[in-house]
């Protein structure tokens with residue numbers, strides 16, 4: 001079987017056929033259209049068998065927030081698929097290698113993805129760098145603790161399209177402060193209100209939008225759908241607000257729907273204030289889901305691209321069996337104002353695989369926790385704890401837009 005891996009030269013229709021087969025066609029036409037609009041043809045890599053398309057991986061050019069710094073170039077890995085007749089022969093592995101080599105050449109220090117099957121990507125050096133909560137709050141358990149100023153916030157219906165620019169600007173402002181979020185350019189503003197990111201497009205209402213306002217200023221918004229089947233519910237897509245009162249007011253509205261008995265949200269930040277405000281801690285029935293996976297593509301540039309919670313001076317022996325240029329000893333110095341990283345001959349304080357480095361990169365989980373699981377080796381007493389503190393962030397990393 002002669003398989004050629006290279007840059008894609010074909011069109012969307014042909015690629016659609018492959019994605020349709022690879023994903024067993026769970027997508028609607030509207031979803032494919034949404035994907036087409038964000039697709040970057042020149043960053044698509046394919047596997048061809050005698051000219052027939054049998055595998056694909058795509059790349060989005062994203063600007064992501066990392067601890068202390070917004071707008072870091074990150075390659076978003078997307079639309080990964082190999083046709084069923086050609087699986088488990090190493091095609092994905094070859095596609096991943098070609099893609100990561102190209103990302104390295106393009107100068108992006110990191111790659112990121114959201115996985116349909118989370119067991120696949122660790123072997124290619126991706127570490128799980130954020131999580132999210134899937135919640136289902138019964139209407140009868142919606143009681144929240146008091147929030148100052150909540151009654152000064154007005155909730156108002158708006159048209160999704162007409163309010164798009166206002167909501168996108170507000171969301172982008174917040175995204176710049178939260179590790180793991182990426183800037184929505186015009187393409188992704190459309191993507192965020194497309195059917196792609198909706199759990200139940202078949203049975204729900206149209207996407208609805210409400211904004212929170214105080215003194216005539218928009219202070220937050222929520223996208224959601226409603227569904228009335230055997231059990232009616234509100235399906236919340238996203239809630240973003242600039243202050244707690246607006247956030248709580250939006251949730252108070254979403255948790256109290258007429259005729260419907262439950263409010264669902266698939267992707268709530270694990271430190272969302274709602275989880276602390278609900279009087280009944282069991283009410284959300286929260287399930288933890290994997291969020292964004294991060295792959296340092298250029299270890300030195302990636303480590304120098306973020307800031308650190310406290311001063312640090314550490315030598316990391318990094319293992320990387322997929323991208324050989326990352327393997328070796330790296331001297332990382334930095335603090336709250338910035339960092340530098342370069343190769344060194346100094347003996348290492350810690351040994352860490354690139355996958356774990358990806359996992360801790362955005363601030364959580366802690367290095368100490370990974371050390372306890374035997375995933376990081378400490379050579380200098382105390383290095384694990386101090387490096388762990390330096391990598392940690394006040395806010396948990398979170399990604400609100402799967403891709």
Ligand SMILES: CC(C)(COP(=O)(O)OP(=O)(O)OC[C@H]1O[C@@H](n2cnc3c(N)ncnc32)[C@H](O)[C@@H]1OP(=O)(O)O)[C@@H](O)C(=O)NCCC(=O)NCCS
Nearest residue numbers: 022023080081082087088089090091092093115116117119
């Ligand atoms: C997932 C998919 C792309 C894998 O492609 P593939 O060409 O069969 O993968 P490879 O043969 O290169 O496998 C590379 C390694 O990953 C493992 N692997 C691949 N798919 C896996 C899966 N679904 N579950 C567990 N392991 C998997 C292989 O066993 C192999 O392991 P090894 O490193 O120990 O040898 C393909 O099965 C597919 O298209 N699935 C449906 C669409 C999908 O899930 N896409 C992923 C979107 S995030």
